[in-house]
Amino acid sequence: MSRRFRGADMTTANNKSVLVDLTRCIGCRGCQIACKEWNERSVKKTRMYGNFTNPPELNSECYTHIRYVEQENNGVPVWSFVKDQCLHCKNPACASACPVGALKKTPEGPVTYNFSRCIGCRYCMMACPFYIPKYEWEKAVPWVRKCTFCADRIKAGLVPACVKVCPANTMLYGQYDEVLKEANKRITDSPGKYVNHIYGKDEAGGTSWLYVSGVPFEALGFNMNVPAAELPKLTWAYISEIPAVIGVVLAAGAISWAITRRNKNMGKEE
Amino acid sequence: MESQHEIKMWTPTTIILLLIMASGAAILIYRLMAGLGAVTNLNDRFPWGIWIGLDVLGGVAMAAGGFLIAGAVYILNMKKYKPIVRAAILNAFFGYLLAATAITLDGGLPWRIWHPIVMWQIHSVMWVVAIHVVLYTSTLATESSPMFFEKLKMEKAAKFIHKIIVPVVLFGVLLSILHQSSLGAVFLIVPGKLSSFWYSTKIPVFFLASAVMMGLSMVSFETILSVRAFKHTPDMGILSGLARGTLIAIFIYFMMKLWLLAKGPGLSAPFNGTMEANMYLLEMSIGVIIPLLLLLIKSMRENINSIFLVNILVISGVLLNRVNVSIFGVYRQASARGDSYFPSWMEIVVTLAFISIAIFGFKVAAKYLRVFPETEKMIR
Numbered sequence: 001m002s003r004r005f006r007g008a009d010m011t012t013a014n015n016k017s018v019l020v021d022l023t024r025c026i027g028c029r030g031c032q033i034a035c036k037e038w039n040e041r042s043v044k045k046t047r048m049y050g051n052f053t054n055p056p057e058l059n060s061e062c063y064t065h066i067r068y069v070e071q072e073n074n075g076v077p078v079w080s081f082v083k084d085q086c087l088h089c090k091n092p093a094c095a096s097a098c099p100v101g102a103l104k105k106t107p108e109g110p111v112t113y114n115f116s117r118c119i120g121c122r123y124c125m126m127a128c129p130f131y132i133p134k135y136e137w138e139k140a141v142p143w144v145r146k147c148t149f150c151a152d153r154i155k156a157g158l159v160p161a162c163v164k165v166c167p168a169n170t171m172l173y174g175q176y177d178e179v180l181k182e183a184n185k186r187i188t189d190s191p192g193k194y195v196n197h198i199y200g201k202d203e204a205g206g207t208s209w210l211y212v213s214g215v216p217f218e219a220l221g222f223n224m225n226v227p228a229a230e231l232p233k234l235t236w237a238y239i240s241e242i243p244a245v246i247g248v249v250l251a252a253g254a255i256s257w258a259i260t261r262r263n264k265n266m267g268k269e270e
Numbered sequence: 271m272e273s274q275h276e277i278k279m280w281t282p283t284t285i286i287l288l289l290i291m292a293s294g295a296a297i298l299i300y301r302l303m304a305g306l307g308a309v310t311n312l313n314d315r316f317p318w319g320i321w322i323g324l325d326v327l328g329g330v331a332m333a334a335g336g337f338l339i340a341g342a343v344y345i346l347n348m349k350k351y352k353p354i355v356r357a358a359i360l361n362a363f364f365g366y367l368l369a370a371t372a373i374t375l376d377g378g379l380p381w382r383i384w385h386p387i388v389m390w391q392i393h394s395v396m397w398v399v400a401i402h403v404v405l406y407t408s409t410l411a412t413e414s415s416p417m418f419f420e421k422l423k424m425e426k427a428a429k430f431i432h433k434i435i436v437p438v439v440l441f442g443v444l445l446s447i448l449h450q451s452s453l454g455a456v457f458l459i460v461p462g463k464l465s466s467f468w469y470s471t472k473i474p475v476f477f478l479a480s481a482v483m484m485g486l487s488m489v490s491f492e493t494i495l496s497v498r499a500f501k502h503t504p505d506m507g508i509l510s511g512l513a514r515g516t517l518i519a520i521f522i523y524f525m526m527k528l529w530l531l532a533k534g535p536g537l538s539a540p541f542n543g544t545m546e547a548n549m550y551l552l553e554m555s556i557g558v559i560i561p562l563l564l565l566l567i568k569s570m571r572e573n574i575n576s577i578f579l580v581n582i583l584v585i586s587g588v589l590l591n592r593v594n595v596s597i598f599g600v601y602r603q604a605s606a607r608g609d610s611y612f613p614s615w616m617e618i619v620v621t622l623a624f625i626s627i628a629i630f631g632f633k634v635a636a637k638y639l640r641v642f643p644e645t646e647k648m649i650r
Contacts, residue, residue: 057314060314099391119383120380136305221607223462238474
């Protein structure tokens with residue numbers, strides 16, 4: 001891979017990360033409101049559809065929401081609450097896909113979007129394994145929208161809005177290595193409480209946001225189809241071959257032209 | 271030039287084509303004012319629809335005939351195909367102009383389409399695609415310019431292009447190989463989303479191989495159409511030659527597809543009854559297996575009607591492949607939370623408008639430019 005594109009160095013002191021401990025979330029949706037306020041998002045009209053998740057999916061006006069997952073355990077209904085937002089991959093597929101560098105992984109952790117570069121091709125939306133980037137379909141001058149990891153707050157030394165407001169201490173914000181260590185510690189300290197999987201540790205080559213849970217992730221609607229590899233490596237495998245293809249095609253073309261031309265000239269003499 | 275005046279401009283077909291074009295233009299103006307959501311059924315889970323799947327991916331594959339015939343005539347010196355080289359190049363040029371227009375208007379911010387030219391991102395396949403569109407469209411413009419120079423009586427300019435045609439064509443062959451394959455490479459980054467019927471780390475090679483089939487069939491298809499329009503006697507040497515080329519390309523592609531099937535979902539997977547399996551079966555039957563069986567019979571390769579049928583099958587099959595990769599292949603994952611996509615009537619009309627422009631444009635060119643200079647000579 002080209003040097004500028006090996007993904008972020010997650011070990012630096014200022015590389016921030018968040019651990020979401022789903023066993024702690026009480027489903028109050030304070031994070032959802034704080035996010036909307038800080039990022040100056042409006043609302044979209046929704047309808048009752050038999051589930052408390054509102055809006056039912058993230059959209060261009062909603063960067064994070066709480067999903068209400070209702071299950072049954074021995075005949076007793078059990079709620080689980082899942083916080084959805086961009087996972088801020090270590091080596092993001094969206095940023096590698098962007099043809100104009102509108103999406104970037106910053107050294108502090110957030111994957112940020114620069115509208116002034118965007119052409120609206122939506123390859124980021126196609127490339128994202130988590131279906132996170134959303135589009136302003138209804139606008140004549142549309143933006144791609146997604147969680148910013150409050151990059152502006154982090155730069156100013158503040159905590160992300162959703163982390164700041166959470167009353168249940170669901171989210172742990174800090175340096176990536178330390179956050180990952182804490183995630184491992186929680187699982188080993190109380191193995192009965194957690195499933196043995198840190199979602200985001202390996203998914204898509206690793207993400208800045210990590211999850212631990214008491215309920216298996218597949219039962220909570222997490223995308224389990226995400227490869228463990230860094231996705232940009234798949235496209236780079238093709239792009240890095242291009243110089244060789246150029247050489248082979250030009251050489252083969254020139255040689256065949258020379259041969260057929262000689263044959264043609266010989267034909268004339270005969 | 272007399273013979274070409276046989277082409278009547280104002281036929282009922284032309285008027286219908288113009289009406290479709292006008293509707294498409296109106297929809298695109300509305301799209302610029304009201305946004306993509308107002309005219310398309312695209313949504314956050316289905317960011318790409320038929321404008322990408324058919325107009326861009328399909329359109330570029332249909333234009334592959336340009337580099338194949340130009341390469342055969344100017345680099346491999348296969349003189350037999352000289353009578354159709356101008357038509358093939360002109361068609362590719364139209365195809366690329368239309369694909370470039372489609373991708374520009376499908377973009378959310380069309381007035382920024384030039385950004386990739388100055389904002390280099392060498393790790394983005396989409397950037398690679400964008401640069402190839404720009405370079406190859408310019409190359410095709412150069413390759414087809416002698417036709418326009420002749421019309422404008424600029425003999426010197428036409429002669430100059432003729433002098434540099436070999437390196438220009440070689441550059442075009444190179445760009446086409448890279449561009450056709452890079453459109454497949456766009457999908458390398460979605461291993462978890464694209465069904466294993468189509469996903470492969472070799473998908474760029476699959477796109478290139480199927481573009482070769484499509485390109486040869488397309489050239490043959492257009493040759494037969496113009497033979498009928500001009501009421502010429504068909505040159506069966508050219509048509510059978512193209513059919514043989516198509517046969518070889520289909521055979522290679524079929525072997526590659528079998529290898530992928532065995533390595534991926536398994537040889538029995540196409541019969542498992544899922545939506546993906548059915549779409550795969552349909553694509554393989556009409557685009558690969560039936561044409562292969564037909565072309566294996568020698569008499570079929572020498573009969574203009576059966577060649578025409580095979581051309582239609584191959585063109586439809588490869589178009590379906592592009593739609594399968596970009597829409598049906600990713601459908602299961604994208605619809606996991608209940609979302610769906612079916613093109614709106616406006617998306618369909620715009621797609622029809624692009625096809626109409628291609629047909630109308632070629633008709634105008636055939637009437638006013640010397641697209642078939644060799645055939646003219648034969649008639650004289």
